[in-house]
Amino acid sequence: MKKNARTFYMMVIPAFVMFFAFHTFPVLLGIFYSFTNWNGFAQNYDFVGFKNYLHVFKDESIYAAYGFTFQFAILTTVIVNVVSLTIAMGLNARIKFKNFFRGVYFLPNVLSLLIVGYIFNYIFSNMLPNFFQNIQMKDWAFNILGTTEWAWLGIVIVTVWQATAFNIILYLAGLQTIPTDMYEASSIDGASKWKEFWHITFPMIAPFFTINMVLSMKNFLMVFDQIVALTSGGPAKSTMSISYLIYTDGFSGGSFAYQSANSVIYFVVIVIISIVQLKYLQRREMNL
Amino acid sequence: MITRAKTANWTITLLIAAGSLIVLFPLYMTVMIAVKSPAQIAESVLAIPAEWHWSNFAEAVRMTNFGHVFKNSFIITSLAVVLTILTNSFVGYAVARNIKKRFFKFLYYYFVSALFVPFPIIMLPIVKEMAYFNLNNHTGLIVLYVVYGIAFNMFLYVGYLRSLPTELDEAAMIDGASVWQTFWKVIFPLLGPINATVGILTCIWAWNDFLLPLIILSKPDMATLPLAQYIFQSRFSVNYNVAFASYLMALLPMVLVYLVAQRWIINGVVQGAVK
């Protein structure tokens, strides 16, 4: 039996080492760089203590990136969940061609977000402006990606189009766990559809709601591909996300160490949010 | 209620059908642009063309070196899937069967907690590290998919293995099988459904990923399909027909896989998220 125990260790030690080397170690390395003034490729660098951190807290463009990223993530999470729950309930109803529609709605999940972004870029930049031009609504004939007021909407639309699929499937799985006799009981009581939803459907799928909220939020906070395909953070930094800022500035702006400090702060923020979110949503689930 | 439930609800069917048009529209548009000449696009983007310009695809293949790029994506994705299933499964097995021991419990939480680490903090240093180990190539990319996959797959495998009775292992070991033999001969064949889930999730991720290839792959001829679309953006210029032909070819393999394996994919994704 002792030999067996050793084999079990043999099974996990390589994975542990690899994971440490390619995941944990870079995190530590990033924290290390954040205390230097390295530009990413010079031979030498010095330690500068907390200087980078102090500057990050004074940097307007970093605040702007946090502002955009969080507004985007919260708004998109809400829209995606409302839309996908609605569609999932539709798909769960007695409809024709159920499997066909389920297949259609889930298709975007397997498509590359970057390429979907390029396709929508054409819609926003060429198709819609031309369309409004042709129907003589010239005030609408502009590219929303070119305005600081509306560029975020383009990013939201692409994200909702692609991400709803995943959430629909989860909600659908949740809805299918509800036994139909629960509804029958309520319909005898004469409960309205709206009440039925809040008193039966929603509590029953609450765990799926939790998963969807946490996963959506986590994914949307990392928004990157859509930005590359649609706006490159513009116009005038209005759609600059944190991931994209760290990528472009960390390598291109020569602020390798500075953006490392930014990413360490982001790490801390995400961990706090994740813990709060999980605790809050789990408590709600129990109360329901 | 009961009688109404048995007949199809046409109002909802119509609403759902209308909604599905929103999903299908961009894809329809992609196909239409990809088969038209610039003049036909200027005339109408959405109309079905009188003459189909298949030459756009030939042009896109030539321009983006599609065969080569497709091969890159194919090799990376298939190796990532196979290696992930083969390695992550036994790591999950070892953890699941020893979860009461302190080290394995620690490992479980260590891997799973990595899910909360945002990628940006790894982004800058991993470029340095991969270059240092000469892994800024396909091999390195595959290694990262397999290793980063552990965080989530640990969840899946441990959850699934808990539902398999330990009597199975014990019976095999009493017959004199070693741990490895038990795993490969008895346990692994039973992991079919969860292996499918892991494989599907890894496949979708690796095929469509853009950020890791962007920062890890050091030479242009190593590009994967999404990365190649990015690299050739400026080369397409305003030749939207060629650009869209290229997008379509990059999307098509996943669409085909989806059409063939739709049920498994949907089940797989549900399993992946619910566990």
Add this chain to the structure above:
Amino acid sequence: MKKTLFILMVAVLMISILAGCASSSNSNKSGETKDAQQVELQFFQYKPEARDTFDKLIAKFEEQYPHIKVVQDNPPDASTVLKTKIAAGEIPDVIANGGDNVHAMLATSGVLADLSAAPELKNITESYIQILKDITGTDEVYAIPYGVNANGVIYNKALFKELGLTVPATWDEFVKLSQTIQEAGRLPFYFTFKDSWTTLPSFNAFGASTQGDQYFAKRKEKQTSFAEGYKEAAEKYLQFISFGQKDSFGKGYNDGNAAFANGESVMYAQGVWAISEIKKINPEIELGVFPYPVTNDPDQNKLISGVDQLLSISAKSEHPDEAKLFIRFLMNPDNAKNYVQGVNTFSAIKGVTQDDPSVAELIPVFEKGLVSDFPDHYIPSSMKLDQLLQELILKQKTEPFLQSMDEAYDNSLNR
């Protein structure tokens, strides 16, 4: 059902494998010709406009030197990609950048080989070598200037004739001209601010002609500020932008080249590098270029000209000799001529002329020496001047813009 599924899966797999084999057999073919000394040079260059020209020159080079294979890499957002590569220690053997802050950073970080003693420099116009020294702030030279650009106003000659217009020499004439075009119901300028860098070429002209002498040397010592030195530039720039189309932030560089080529605007605020792209779309178009008339004193209105393409070698290249061979090949007068013809810029090499009629008007300007380097080559890229300019145009307020310029400049010195 299961059976058909299985067959389909197998079919997909087969097709994929076949596709894989087909392309791998291609790469094998090139592998067979490889002999022991086969060398592959990684050639990174940042100008999308020069890609086709370099492809042709590389083909010619590989014919002459069959043992060397040159791989051209020309990604979008080239400077980010290049720095990512270099941060990863994957330095291309030959790097063809612009003479700008990216070059300065690479040179001072020890990425590039010192070429001060290279014999090729003898054939280069002295002033361009000086520009590189100014940019890097060193006495050593880390690159060989190759292409030289000019950044003025490109105009459509046919449309000028049709509207009875003449080339303006002063700011007042320039404003008047643009108004006349508007009154005639035409569009003076087509702007493409969705690509943020396209805000820069014209702004450089406004800055260079109004900032005064030795501006950046003084700014570094904090003897002056942007609020002081760039006030006029920012104000005039905004007036100039008002002559563009409505949806200028919705369009990108490629859209702009196509629109101008098709006569949608009378003028186009781009450097001469755009000419080759415009002519690809409309080979018949007749073009001219004039310096931005930023002030009312024609002798103050400078043509912006910088090192557009330089050739540098990685300090750690494994094939320095082959890299030099490639550079020497590009510097050959015939090839250099092919290059400037293809890209429509000027050559830094003595005796290699640009004969394209569209830029003929610029030659006397060069001869008079009314030329200034791009001010933004002295502005650190972490300042993100392009995005600040987008903000200026959208908000139409110069003061906050100048203030952010000063703050961002001081911040970048702190990093």
